[in-house]
Amino acid sequence: MTALERWHxxxxTTRGSRPGEPGxxxxxxxxxFDVVGLARILGRRLSGREELQVRLWQNELRPTHTRLCGVHTLADAENAQLLRDTAEKALAWLGERAPAGYEFVLTDAVELRPLLDLDADVVAVxxxxxxxxxxxxAARLAASHVRRSASGDWYAGDAVCNWSGPHDTADAAVTAVHEARLRLVDQLRSAGRDDLAATADRWPPVPT
Structure with missing residues (x-):
């Protein structure tokens, strides 16, 4: 089993509701259906029979890319229950691959959340x-990932923004994140949160 290398x-997924807001x-x-699809995108393999069932659900819920979402349901209650059961299995598969210090939960969307247990072996920034x-x-940069751009430069940032870079090497970008983490420890102590600062030796490695 391989954990996710990058995350946010x-x-x-898009948020859901009952009965839904069209569009x-x-x-x-x-x-x-989105939960099942997310797991497939992230590498969950299905049998031929399962793939066929996904296609049948897609035909009923989303036969074209332009079809309006938020208005479609499965006509058969047993089929809807099968989809729900399949989504629960997909969510469990995702949960096994959550990064250390995080968990996937299903609310009105699939969400990745940091675990808030300060006694855990790994405490996410x-x-x-x-x-x-x-x-x-320092929080944004301290919680950043390191990635390489199409131009070959290295940046530290999140899924949307770069907070440091460009850097010539991955090590230089990682160093920028480590320096931000040191500043974060000082800022936590200044805020009177020595308990949080004390978890620094259990923060996970900088994702690269």
Whole structure:
């Protein structure tokens, strides 16, 4: 089993609701279908029979890319239950691959959240920032991943923005994140959160 190499905190699917908001949120069946689809995108393999069933659900819920979401449900209740059961299995598969210090949960979307257990073997920087609930200028860079751009330069940032770079090497970008983590420890102590600062030796390695 391989954990995810890159991730972001927050929703990984479009949000669903009952009965749904046309064009904006999914119906419950559409949300369950998205859970199954997300796991497939991230590498979950299905049998030929399971793949056929996914195609049948797709034909009923989303036969074209332009079909409006938020209005479609499966006509047969047993078929809808099968989709729900399949989505639960897909969510369990995702949960096994959550990064250390995080968990996947299903609310009105599939969300990745940091675990807030300060006694855990691994404490995510995102968890520390969330629990601190204070102004921490170093937080964004301290929680960053390192990635290589198409031009060959290296950056530290999140799924949307770069907070440091360009750097010539991955090591240089990782160093920038480590320096931000040191500043974050100082800022936590200044905010009176020595308990959070004390978890620094259990923060996970910088994702690269």
């Amino acid at each position: 905190v927050g929703p990984w 904006r949120t999914r119906t419950l069946d559409e949300l369950h 995102d968890a520390v920032v969330q629990l601190a609930d204070a102004e921490l200028p």
